[in-house]
Amino acid sequence: MSNPTLRTRFAPSPTGYLHIGGARTALFNWLLARRLGGKFILRIEDTDQQRNIPEAEAKLMQDMRWLGIDWDEGPDVSGPHGPYRQSERLDAYRAAADKLIDAGLAYFAFDTAEELDALRKQAAAEKKAFKYARPNPLPSRADADRARAAGKPVVIRLAVPHVEMVVHDEILGDVTFAAGEVEDFVIFKSDGFPTYHFAVVLDDDHMQITHVLRAQEHLMNTPKHIFIQRALGFRTPQYAHLPLVFNMDGSKMSKRDKAKDIAAGRLPREIDVHDFRVSGYLPEAIVNFIALVGWSPGQDREKMTRDEMTQLFTLDRINKTSGRFDRDKLLAMNTDYIAAATPARLLSGFRDYAAATNSPLAALDDAKLAAALAACKGFRTFKDIDTKVGPLFAADESITFNPDAVAKTLAKNNGQGYATLEKLTPVLESVATWTAENLDAAIKNYCEQNAAKMGDVAQPLRVALTGNTISPSIGETLTLLGRDATLRRVRRCRETRS
RNA sequence: GGCCCCAUCGUCUAGUGGUCAGGACAUCGGAUUUUCGAUCCGACAACGCGGGUUCGAUUCCCGCUGGGGUCACCA
Numbered sequence: 001m002s003n004p005t006l007r008t009r010f011a012p013s014p015t016g017y018l019h020i021g022g023a024r025t026a027l028f029n030w031l032l033a034r035r036l037g038g039k040f041i042l043r044i045e046d047t048d049q050q051r052n053i054p055e056a057e058a059k060l061m062q063d064m065r066w067l068g069i070d071w072d073e074g075p076d077v078s079g080p081h082g083p084y085r086q087s088e089r090l091d092a093y094r095a096a097a098d099k100l101i102d103a104g105l106a107y108f109a110f111d112t113a114e115e116l117d118a119l120r121k122q123a124a125a126e127k128k129a130f131k132y133a134r135p136n137p138l139p140s141r142a143d144a145d146r147a148r149a150a151g152k153p154v155v156i157r158l159a160v161p162h163v164e165m166v167v168h169d170e171i172l173g174d175v176t177f178a179a180g181e182v183e184d185f186v187i188f189k190s191d192g193f194p195t196y197h198f199a200v201v202l203d204d205d206h207m208q209i210t211h212v213l214r215a216q217e218h219l220m221n222t223p224k225h226i227f228i229q230r231a232l233g234f235r236t237p238q239y240a241h242l243p244l245v246f247n248m249d250g251s252k253m254s255k256r257d258k259a260k261d262i263a264a265g266r267l268p269r270e271i272d273v274h275d276f277r278v279s280g281y282l283p284e285a286i287v288n289f290i291a292l293v294g295w296s297p298g299q300d301r302e303k304m305t306r307d308e309m310t311q312l313f314t315l316d317r318i319n320k321t322s323g324r325f326d327r328d329k330l331l332a333m334n335t336d337y338i339a340a341a342t343p344a345r346l347l348s349g350f351r352d353y354a355a356a357t358n359s360p361l362a363a364l365d366d367a368k369l370a371a372a373l374a375a376c377k378g379f380r381t382f383k384d385i386d387t388k389v390g391p392l393f394a395a396d397e398s399i400t401f402n403p404d405a406v407a408k409t410l411a412k413n414n415g416q417g418y419a420t421l422e423k424l425t426p427v428l429e430s431v432a433t434w435t436a437e438n439l440d441a442a443i444k445n446y447c448e449q450n451a452a453k454m455g456d457v458a459q460p461l462r463v464a465l466t467g468n469t470i471s472p473s474i475g476e477t478l479t480l481l482g483r484d485a486t487l488r489r490v491r492r493c494r495e496t497r498s
Numbered sequence: 499g500g501c502c503c504c505a506u507c508g509u510c511u512a513g514u515g516g517u518c519a520g521g522a523c524a525u526c527g528g529a530u531u532u533u534c535g536a537u538c539c540g541a542c543a544a545c546g547c548g549g550g551u552u553c554g555a556u557u558c559c560c561g562c563u564g565g566g567g568u569c570a571c572c573a
Contacts, residue, residue, distance in 0.1 A: 013573050048572055113571075120570095129500045129569080155571055172503065181501065189571040196573045220502065220568045241503085244567070248509070292510065292522095300512055300521040319504095319511085322566060326509050329523040339536080378536030388534070409533095443532090458532035470534045477533095 006038025008211045010064075010071075011200065013045045014056035017272035018063035020325070021215065021245050021253060024290040028242060029213045030069045031291070031313040041207055042074030044085045045200070047193045063273040066352070067283045068306060073207070081207040086199045089206075093194040096202055096232060097156050097187065105231040106158050106187060107138040110147040131183040134159060153190035158227060160184050165223040170211075170240035170315045177223045185224055197221060201228040209237050213315075216241040216322070240315055243294045244322040253325060269327070277356045280382030281330070282349050285337040289330045293323040303336065335380045346373045353382035360390040368393075375476035391466040392481045396489055399467045401496065409459040409469065410497075417460035418497055421490050423450070424457065428490070434483045436475035443474060464493035 008029035012022055033040035042064070046052050061076065073079025083089055100106035109132075123130035138159070139147075148154050165177045187198035194202070204212065219241045229236050247253050247269075258268040258275075270276045276286055288304055296319070297304070297312035304312070341349065347370055354362040359382075361369060372389045379385060391399055410417035424446060431442050443457055458474040465486060471477040478486050 011573090015573085045573065051572070109571095111571095116570085124499085127499065153571075175502070177501075183569095186571050191571075193571090195571065200573090215567095216503070217567055218573090221573095243504080246566085250565075289510095294510095296511055298512065302511090302522060321504060321511095323511090324509060326523065329510065332523055335536080376535080378534090380535065384535070440532095447532095454532040456532090462533060468533090472534090474532060 002037035004037050005208075006033060006036045006211060007041060007207065007209050008033045008038065008213060009041040009043050009204070009207065009209050010069075011043040011045045011203070012060055013048065013051065014060060015051050015053055016056050016255065017059050017274040019253070019255075019272055020270070020276070020286075020290065023063070023067060023069075023273050023286075024245060024293065025213065025215055025242060026064060026069050027067070027287060027291060028295070028313075028318070029211075030071075031310060032211060032213060032315065033072075034310045035313045038210070039072040040070075041079070041081070041209070042071035042084065043203060043207065044075055044087075045196065046085060046087045047196060047199050049191065049193065059274065063277075066277060067273060067287055069287075084207075086194075086203065089199075089203065090193070092206065093188070093199060093202055094192075097194070097198070100158070100187075100231055101141070101156065103231075104138065104159070106156050107134070107184075108141075108144040108147070109135075109155050109157050109186075110139070110144075110152045111155075112153060131180070132157065132185075134184050155186045155190050156188035157184040158187050158224075158231060160224075160227050161230075165226060167219070167222045167226065167239060169219070169222075170238055171243075171318050171320060172216075172219070172241055175219065175222075182223050182227060187228065197224050198228060201225050201232070201234065204237055205229070205232070205234040211238045211240065213240045213242060216244050240318065243319055245290075245293050246322060246324050248324050248326060250324070274356070277353065280353050280357075280384065280386075281334050282337045282341070285334040286330070288337070289333050293325065294319050294321075303333075331380055338379060338381075343370055343374065346370075350382050350385065357383075357386075359386050360394055361386060364393060372480060375472035375480055388470055388472060389480060391468070392471070392477065396485065396492060399465075399489065399492075401463065401467045401493070402469075405463045405467070405469045409463045410493075415497065416456075417463070418494055420452070420457055420460050421464055421494055424461070425487070425490055428478075428483075428486065431483075434479065436473075436479045439478045440473075440475035461490075465489045 010026035010029050030040045075084040120130045144154050160182050162179045164179045167175045186195050188194055226236055255271055261268040270279050291309055376385055376388050427442055427446050431438050462469050462471045
């Protein structure tokens with residue numbers, strides 16, 4: 001079952017990083033294309049001059065590549081149906097609009113924003129739905145020129161036929177809109193740019209898109225798009241509207257959440273793909289997780305490689321129900337992926353993470369880093385590595401002692417912890433070969449001779465060496481730190497006793 | 499408010515005209531443990547309500563309720 005003529009696309013507008021919801025839309029389009037041997041196209045929808053952000057396009061592409069979602073045609077790889085940026089296709093949009101005007105299928109309108117606003121308010125006051133009233137006769141080109149000369153805004157509206165419209169949706173089934181539901185909407189803005197509706201339809205036709213998978217919030221736009229297609233004589237692609245994804249509390253996942261979290265003194269939630277990268281997630285875990293929000297291969301399958309998903313993906317297994325983004329489950333999945341990753345993948349994954357952050361471990365060579373990663377068995381994200389072993393590779397002076405940790409492990413019982421450090425120093429100094437095994441053995445031996453529990457020794461040591469109670473197992477910790485630094489830090493810690 | 503979509507554990511979901519309604523995450527309990535992770539074992543937990551259709555509905559139909567989306571010269 002393959003379909004080489006199948007073409008899907010992802011068409012983000014360049015307003016920032018790739019949103020996690022957008023990533024899912026991109027993934028589903030990609031999955032379908034890969035499943036059926038079709039093509040996946042990336043197109044940049046930059047018709048809103050106000051909102052475009054220069055860096056955004058590059059970021060979007062970087063995030064997609066990071067997730068492993070690659071495209072066959074796009075702004076940077078070109079292809080037979082370009083250009084793949086809407087701002088570079090203005091002539092085509094204008095020509096099409098002209099054609100519609102000439103055919104009487106679209107017409108000029110000169111209303112100001114204020115006038116429209118007033119009409120809408122009035123309709124609302126009368127509890128009626130506002131529908132733009134088509135003038136009769138339609139304004140001529142001369143009228144448009146006069147309006148322009150008079151400084152009025154000139155837009156083009158589609159003359160929408162008064163007929164029922166049935167949208168065939170691959171996920172939702174047939175959705176019917178009564179005649180008159182769709183008003184004469186704007187297809188060309190007064191700034192000379194097409195609206196989204198007009199541009200998508202022209203682009204999808206031009207790029208021979210056969211399947212449009214997009215978020216369900218576009219469902220109400222679909223009749224508009226089909227009306228444009230009919231006016232232009234285009235065929236209609238297959239539509240599939242994906243269920244929405246929300247926060248756990250049911251609210252929209254928005255970049256604003258981050259600002260809200262910061263304002264509330266919380267750690268900002270991850271919203272963009274890039275945020276998850278910075279938080280230390282593995283892209284394959286993210287891809288697996290987002291695929292499962294709104295889609296399921298059945299048979300209780302959850303863990304899947306990209307290839308497995310590609311084999312299993314079908315439109316008829318996409319759900320209609322909207323979902324919530326369960327970060328706990330993502331974290332658990334990431335933990336599993338990390339546990340299952342090869343040392344080499346962990347290494348490359350961490351390098352990737354470090355490139356996007358200011359990880360204190362960025363400067364380590366591969367051998368050191370691999371050792372650090374191995375010492376942290378059971379970690380959940382790459383960020384955990386930073387907190388767990390970061391202090392071991394920082395300068396001695398940068399170690400600050402957590403007061404709670406000091407109180408609990410060192411100062412308690414008249415400074416028992418400090419006393420332990422003192423007694424332990426010669427033990428450590430006498431370890432002939434500084435390996436995790438030897439150090440563990442020496443410390444265990446010390447515990448036995450002094451009737452101490454492992455925690456009584458390990459915890460004071462941890463605090464002395466890192467300022468905190470978190471580090472790999474004590475032998476690993478000492479090995480990663482090295483003999484000299486260990487003895488230095490123990491001394492330094494005892495000297496700081498207040 | 500108009501239009502449209504949706505409805506299985508707290509969450510993501512599997513599933514069937516007759517099932518002990520399954521899995522995963524979370525939660526709770528226990529085990530393990532030198533910290534934080536992690537790991538192991540166990541438990542709790544769902545078919546929104548009301549009508550039909552049917553020998554029998556969680557499953558099919560209708561209504562209700564609830565949730566959501568959308569009503570721009572944004573995409």
